[in-house]
Amino acid sequence: MRYMTMREPRMNNQKTIKEENIKTLFSLISSDPGVTRAQLGRITALSPTTVSTLVDELVQRGLVLETGPANTQSAGRKPIALQVNPRGRQLALFSLSRWGIRFWLYNLALEEVDTRFVEYSADRYGGFSEEADGTEPDAGADYMSLIESILVKSPYCDPARLLAVCICFPGIHLAREKSFSWSAMRVSFSESDVLQLERRLSVPVFLGNAALCRAYAEKKQLDGPNSRLEDLIYVTVRDGLGAGVIAGGAFLTGPENSAGEIGHVSVDYKGKRCACGQRGCVEQYVTLDALAERVRQVMNLGQAPTMAAIGEYCTKGNEAVCEVIDDAAAMLFTAIFSTVCITGIKRVVIGGGIEQLGEYFLGRLRAFPRDNPHNKLSQNIDISYARSGLYGDIRGIAQFYLDHVFTITMDSDEHWGQNGRRQITA
Numbered sequence: 222m223r224y225m226t227m228r229e230p231r232m233n234n235q236k237t238i239k240e241e242n243i244k245t246l247f248s249l250i251s252s253d254p255g256v257t258r259a260q261l262g263r264i265t266a267l268s269p270t271t272v273s274t275l276v277d278e279l280v281q282r283g284l285v286l287e288t289g290p291a292n293t294q295s296a297g298r299k300p301i302a303l304q305v306n307p308r309g310r311q312l313a314l315f316s317l318s319r320w321g322i323r324f325w326l327y328n329l330a331l332e333e334v335d336t337r338f339v340e341y342s343a344d345r346y347g348g349f350s351e352e353a354d355g356t357e358p359d360a361g362a363d364y365m366s367l368i369e370s371i372l373v374k375s376p377y378c379d380p381a382r383l384l385a386v387c388i389c390f391p392g393i394h395l396a397r398e399k400s401f402s403w404s405a406m407r408v409s410f411s412e413s414d415v416l417q418l419e420r421r422l423s424v425p426v427f428l429g430n431a432a433l434c435r436a437y438a439e440k441k442q443l444d445g446p447n448s449r450l451e452d453l454i455y456v457t458v459r460d461g462l463g464a465g466v467i468a469g470g471a472f473l474t475g476p477e478n479s480a481g482e483i484g485h486v487s488v489d490y491k492g493k494r495c496a497c498g499q500r501g502c503v504e505q506y507v508t509l510d511a512l513a514e515r516v517r518q519v520m521n522l523g524q525a526p527t528m529a530a531i532g533e534y535c536t537k538g539n540e541a542v543c544e545v546i547d548d549a550a551a552m553l554f555t556a557i558f559s560t561v562c563i564t565g566i567k568r569v570v571i572g573g574g575i576e577q578l579g580e581y582f583l584g585r586l587r588a589f590p591r592d593n594p595h596n597k598l599s600q601n602i603d604i605s606y607a608r609s610g611l612y613g614d615i616r617g618i619a620q621f622y623l624d625h626v627f628t629i630t631m632d633s634d635e636h637w638g639q640n641g642r643r644q645i646t647a
């Protein structure tokens with residue numbers, strides 16, 4: 222079991238230099254399908270023999286395919302184009318939310334092979350009333366058992382090719398308590414339940430904070446061929462409110478993984494009591510459920526509207542709904558501005574589902590810095606909606622796993638056989 226941080230392992234001996242080189246080649250082939258050995262040599266400055274030997278090893282391990290002659294202008298023998306072998310491995314990805322578990326199965330080219338949503342309300346653990354004390358009931362093995370049953374039922378999942386089970390959840394890892402706290406839902410689950418799942422499946426389990434996963438997916442979208450995005454605040458508004466912060470190219474986590482919990486910025490110190498003990502935390506007011514409920518009330522609707530429907534009311538100039546959304550934008554901007562003041566980072570991306578409100582809401586958020594041109598701190602704050610999609614957390618944890626956790630020649634030696642199939646031990 223491992224938890225997401227962005228610190229790469231030290232590379233210092235012969236074996237790990239080999240790993241570093243083969244991983245670089247794998248990543249290049251992965252991001253540029255059709256690349257040739259000669260091109261890889263030019264990009265990496267590795268010798269032709271080294272490139273050839275390592276690429277042969279990638280092919281032999283079932284990770285890379287030779288796909289016939291490449292399209293080149295040069296005369297003579299055509300070089301061979303390379304691509305990642307999509308069927309070489311699989312990644313099982315799970316996203317936990319207040320409403321249930323969403324499952325994806327990706328192949329090695331990060332293409333979707335299977336997906337499913339299993340409804341399982343976190344409300345059943347019951348800490349949502351305002352009077353509830355600050356404790357977080359332990360969900361026990363429930364979530365891990367569900368994950369196992371979803372995986373076993375997937376007709377496309379091949380355990381022998383499964384690289385890892387990745388779980389994103391909107392909470393934090395408490396190393397000292399050996400548990401995962403999901404404070405917005407007032408639920409926790411223990412490390413030992415995760416470890417038991419790992420043993421039952423004989424597959425590594427990797428966990429990540431959903432906001433960090435989303436921030437990583439967004440970074441991958443925004444990275445250019447010759448430029449890397451170094452600083453980003455990704456604000457996710459979903460069942461809770463949090464941020465994934467990338468500062469100087471690394472995740473900002475703090476010593477206890479608690480950085481980015483901006484849902485607990487208070488917008489009213491006399492306001493609603495929050496699970497954290499404070500009052501008026503922005504997460505009490507700005508979540509998808511809270512917004513839908515407020516609009517349902519002002520519009521006297523039988524059912525809570527979708528974010529897209531709320532956005533449409535705003536576009537049509539419905540005053541009551543605009544008032545609710547203006548209020549939400551003011552509260553969210555308060556939390557964003559606090560984060561900008563503390564981190565100095567001005568690139569802000571909003572996602573998690575709230576982006577379905579559309580242009581009206583984004584316009585309101587952008588109005589705050591624009592209407593205060595003399596405030597130096599809010600100048601140049603760049604707020605936009607996420608490009609990495611509604612399920613960017615799934616995308617992000619898969620990309621992060623391949624980029625930073627997956628190794629080809631190191632600890633995988635004991636798990637993977639000659640034919641690239643996992644040796645399953647009981």
Ligand SMILES: [Zn+2]
Nearest residue numbers: 485495497502
């Ligand atoms: Zn709070």
